[in-house]
Amino acid sequence: MTTSNPTPLPHGQPADVGLCPERTQRLMDVLRREVASGRLPGAVALIARQGKIALFDSVGQQDPLAGTVMQNDSIFRIYSMTKPIVSVAVMMLMERGQLLLNDPVGQHLPEFANQRVHTPQGLKAPQQAATVQDLLRHTAGLTYEFLGDSPVHRQYGEVKIASRDRSNAEYCETLAALPLQFEPASVWAYSRATDVLGRLVEVISGQTLGQFLQQEIFEPLGMVDTGFVVTPEQHHRIAEPFEQDPDGGVLMKILDAKQAPKLESGGGGLMSTAMDYARFLQFLHNKGALNGVRLLGPHTVDYMTADHLDGRPIECALLPAGHGFGLGFAVRNAQGVAAVPGSAGLYYWGGIAGTTFFVDPALDMYALMMIQAPNQREYYRPLFRNLVYAALL
Template sequence: MNILKTGLGAGAIAIASCMALAAPLAAEQLPRGDAAALGFDPDRLARMDMAFNAAIERGMMPGAVVMLIRDGQIAHLSTQGLQSPDGKPMTEDTIFRIYSMTKPVTTAAAMMLVEEGRLILNAPVASYIPAFAEMQVATGNENADGTPETRPATRNMTVRDLMRHTAGLTYGFFGAGHARDAYNEAGVANPELTAMEQAELLASLPLEHEPGTTWEYSRATDVLGAVVEAASGQSLGDFLKARIFDPLGMVDTDFYVDDSAKHPRIAEAFPDQAKIGPFDMFDPRVRMASESGGGGLVSTVHDYSLFAQMMLNGGELNGTRLLSPKTIQLMTANHMDGIQPGKYYLPGPGYGFGLGYGVRLSDGNAPSFGSAGEFYWGGAAGTFYVTDPQEDLIGLMMVQTPANRVPLRLMFKNMLYPAIVDSRVD
């Protein structure tokens, strides 16, 4: 093994299942292999497709694309249902908003700069964005005039904190608190803000936690994107294109879809399932100032599989090396020692957190099948991916259904692993 070792139902739309030997599209793709030869039971894979079709018939989402990769080959690829409620069939090249699946990409970009000596993991964020020099932490109390009471932070926020969500930042839509209220009042989600403008605005607001103490899902990776801009001298979009997307052949991955010829390929959710917290899903057809390193990319299953395989290969794909194997090992190690999990610990029971990824700590103690050392993340609109180095396995699920993302992810993982009949784990 490598790295880490060197549709709709009969009355509507039939399942469109594109199996391993289907003709490739124009974009760069991984090679296709035989599912049985790669250790999968074809009948169990068909059972997984049937489960997704049943979920589509129940109205959980318009459609889905599922890809399984083993030994660097596509073992299974199915497209089911509709790309959007308007009736277009789901296809292999459907473009999805991947939201927080952007985070591993931005983190990988930052780690390139770490390898080049242009970023230091334990350096203060203020070394790159001076506005973060004197941060205040919300105490949970109010001043006499009703404004949030704050105190000076006792520790600098570091680049590593941004990567592992221990920076003290938050999102404006989890729970309630003075920091969250301040985010909403300040308009940090305004898509007309550039990455640097948003970062400097966040620096002017109180932190939810003392840096380095508590895991809280947050806009930290958005700030990391601004750090990449400061260290590289490029916009985040330009850096990602030059250093990751173009070298890997990810032709359909970007912050926006500027080519109008691609617009009909963009997936959409059912209208009553399209809210992410208080927000509507963003429209990638309309270019705004925002390039969100934490949640702004769109991609396809084929494009993202190239990034995922590069990570599993230890930083290399098809002779192009982006990162060192030791860097991948550091990113996918657990960085949670001494850190409180916080109220909304999204990695879940049985998982730690690395740099940009949830990391499974053991074979047990988790609500789904998996192996110790697997790393994963997903997006708010439903996309999800998992990499299992022990099984030399990548699983990708692409859907657009913010409302049903959690049950679909559990279903995917709990049907993916039982389809393996030739396990590499002793």
């Protein structure tokens, strides 16, 4: 995490950017209601439209156990909202001519050169090798251990693939030795693919993933509070979930934000703030540039946020109807169909602790919500989306 002072993003009033002031306020009132109900510890919400931040506010408690108040600069475990950032890093390397998206993964990471696919008849060689593009769009045949109970899922669990006690190199050696759950390029299956992309960045750049992200993305974009560990002087800003799940469910073990892990997880290891992530979203919405600094070409951002699935089957419910997947983001293909509002061309993702964002280019808008409520995330994500769109004039 850096200590520089970046140029602030412009701010404006809701009415100036086509948002209803009363309905924008209602969004925060609903979040306050949820805090009062005891289901939500606290939240930071941000909406930007027409290049100006029209809402940036916080409610509730940053740390329910300590009783500290949520602040706009509270630091959150963003989990899978790490994936778009690492996907941008890979595309930067592509733009520099250091890789091709149709490169087989094994060309850069030899441990993946001899993978086998699990079938009822036993292990077999894949029909085609997974590529870098497959990793970016989650069609590489990998999985997450918590998404099922197949023999492959169980093997992920047996080797403790979620452990943060391996380096990125050791992690990939362990993962590559496991069977593939699916034929590469055959289905969309959410997976640990972006962790592999993190290692790919290391091998090609010659830096650790954290070093590359800091030097090439965080510093240029002014993301001063984003990293794989929260420094001691910032510990008082860490947002925490409830000690006991308010719905009586099993508590998810969350990342220790204070200890630097051996594994710098490209799929889910970053800590960040609402404003830092807003800077990243503004960079994307600007088609690859922020405050005069360009990290990606405009066409590359359009390419990343287009659907890359081409009708492939969707393996799990994480990708809703009416959506495809690009290179690091879910992509909305139809204004209707899905159970939440949004324009065709919208792209989004979230983290397992409840953080969520979306960018709607057609409406010149992006929004994000930072919370630490893992077991309530499937409620709060659509609630936030509904409230944002309700505020549009």
